[in-house]
Amino acid sequence: MTKVLTDTRSIRIKGRSFLALVLSPEQPIDDWLLRLDDLAKRSAGFFLERPVVLDVADLEIDRKQLRHLIDELANRNVRIMGIEGGRPSLFEPGMPPAMKGGRPASDVEMPSPDASGAPAGGGDSTAASAKAEVPTVRAVPSIVIREPVRSGQSVIFPEGDVTVVGSVASGAEIIAGGSVHIYGTLRGRALAGSVGNAAARIFCRKLEAELLAIDGVYKTADDMAPNLRGQAVQLWLEGDSIMAERLM
């Protein structure tokens, strides 16, 4: 019954972060919906085509009320892509998935009442100002871990580089948005460029890894050249293949 895979191209799986609007309803819900209608009247289509996450952390509602809220929002053309801060008991099949681990971003500018009567061009400018972000030069973040990463632990840092001064055990994983640097033996998994960064690299003092991935392209221990085992190695991506070279 074994299927033979003739196509050897690997499947790319990546993490990526998007900016979503987060709606935090307040109780009583009906009053809040009235205010939402008022906002929608001032700027038709504000929520159209935008990903919206519903934050229910501060709400004391049950599953039926949540279902009702989602339906009411759907009637107003607000499509919910995910629900944040909900207890597991709130969810039922068919609801948008639970989301967690969101990081705050800059507040989205609300359409001002003056813009309500403005022509279509004015509407565009509000949208543009909501999206505009002040470009600032920021240092690329990185974290340093000064102790061994034990089996079962995972270090996830989508913002940038991860440096481990110590070993990464079998069954442990490092997931970095940038490069991964291991000053020790890499026995577990290392995933560099996890949010889409083909320039990310993996460096380790001794390679015994179970799995390596850069920008979604991965290699298991079996696919690695045997002469690299136990060596100090750096790995990078060229096209769709992971390249490796011994470090002196």
Next chain:
Amino acid sequence: MAKVIVVTSGKGGVGKTTSTAALGAALAQRNEKTVVVDFDVGLRNLDLVMGAERRVVYDIVNVIQGDAKLPQALIRDKRLETLFLLPASQTRDKDALTPEGVERVMADLKRHFDWIICDSPAGIERGATLAMRHADVAVIVTNPEVSSVRDSDRIIGLLDSKTARAEIGERIEKHLLLTRYDAQRAERGDMLKVDDVLEILSIPLLGIVPESSDVLRASNLGSPVTLADARSAPALAYLDAARRLAGETVPITIPNEKRGILGKIFGRRAA
């Protein structure tokens, strides 16, 4: 000042209960009041290894639920009057252990004993996390083979995050006890070598206990190996390990090493 030791491993069958009994008896022989506590509710074994299975009336679950007082549940060893056992319940399961109940029992034990040695169940669930919760020192029992080493590594990670000490930002002292070691098989490559295990786990070594039929014989007699035959190779290893736990500096020896003379002392330092 009482010291709480947890004997743990993640993997089952590596020698936690044997080591708990052997270390407990060795520490009690130093004339320090010692209690060995069985946390393996539902699959208790420490009472058998200690030879006290016919004297169990009350157990740790009874104490936690308030059905018995702690002194009623403690069983004094017949051979050593400084050695006590707090048995687990065989008819209940791990859910009978509550965090508050365990905390109360541990606080009570600390008032009466110098050493409290907790025999952890295998696994990483409730029983194991409650056994390690109040420990000052962890003895990680590991066999020289890859699955045991990886499970021990997992447990070390939990010791650094799930214990009461870790939660207030302190570190728990961790020691590696390598059991069932066979120098010849390690030399042939059938088993991991001491240095390989130390390199992977990177925690200090407490002792190396050789694979020996003396251990099984002592268990079947219902006696900690350090009491059954104090001159056997495993007993000597446990006695040395207990001295190291008590703070003495004892050089580590690799038992049965065929190179050079027997009991050759290596340059490795104890923890």
